[in-house]
Amino acid sequence: MSRPDAMEYRRVIGRFPTGVTVVTTCDADGQPWGLTASSLTSVSLEPLYLLVCIGKGSRSHDVVVAGEHFAVNVLAADSVDLSVRFALVDPSDRFDEVRYRTEATGSPVLQRAAAWLDCRVAQLHDAGDHTIVVGEVLGCDADPAVEPLVYLAGAYRSLVPA
Template sequence: MSEPLLDSPQTSGAAPPAAPDFRSLMSTFPTGVAVVTTVDPDGRPWGMTCSSVTSITTDPPTLLVSLRHGSPTLAALQQCSAFGVNLLHHRGRSAAELFSSGDPDRFDRIAWRGGILGSPHLLDDAHAVADCRVDRTLSVGDHVVVFGEVLRIERHQPATPRPLLYGLRQYRSWSAADPFEGDTR
């Protein structure tokens, strides 16, 4: 039986980490960058930058995204029960920054078109988009975890994308020249 590496708050009596400490910890774990998009019942587009995206299962193909309570994108997504996950390529940094801002006219500043469920596809900034139907949601703390069944995948150029990454509070791209530095296989 393995021993715990760290005392947990439940066993040590210590308080859980403060939000800034937790954010600092998670900033050391680089992740891909996506923009989650949807439309409201009136057809108005909504979207936000999201690094909390993961695959859940391949049968049926399902993604998980985590959006904060109070987000207008979350509200629209819950009303229409559909969303798109735009996976950004290395030239998509400006879109990532735009969709993490409070700019109310963000869709006027980029090229996009609606996917099969109406959710916007970011034409110049995403190397691929997954169109999803909401399967279920789960409220956890200050976020809502949304499970989406992937109904369609659309790939954009380039054919071999260099994904946009985020870590240590910085955007970077995957180096095509040496993607597996230190790989000893």
């Protein structure tokens, strides 16, 4: 059997539904950075660890890896615009007209987030063309009334029937 190529792998792994997050941090000058990421995984309860995988080719990569903290903003079903913005708009313009506050670590938390987790960078693991960033959760909250955005097979979905 021949090994699958990247396109085949993406087609198959894309059948695994995920939520959509915006991973945020700020650089040494205090400027906010953020990128759309669906690779969020809960890792550990003692201590409270989660992970996100950040592509080494992304402009946000070095800022997240060099930083001491980041936040994970879980997007709501009505926030496809934020997902597209934080994936496609130039990084320096992504926060234009986006309301956010600064959480305890200094990371930006989006006002429209359905849930947020404020993290300290605990571990970095080299993993192919991505870096696995393990964060220790120092603060978090969620609005249970807000439906999350779902991503499946390259398309945005909602758990709420149209």
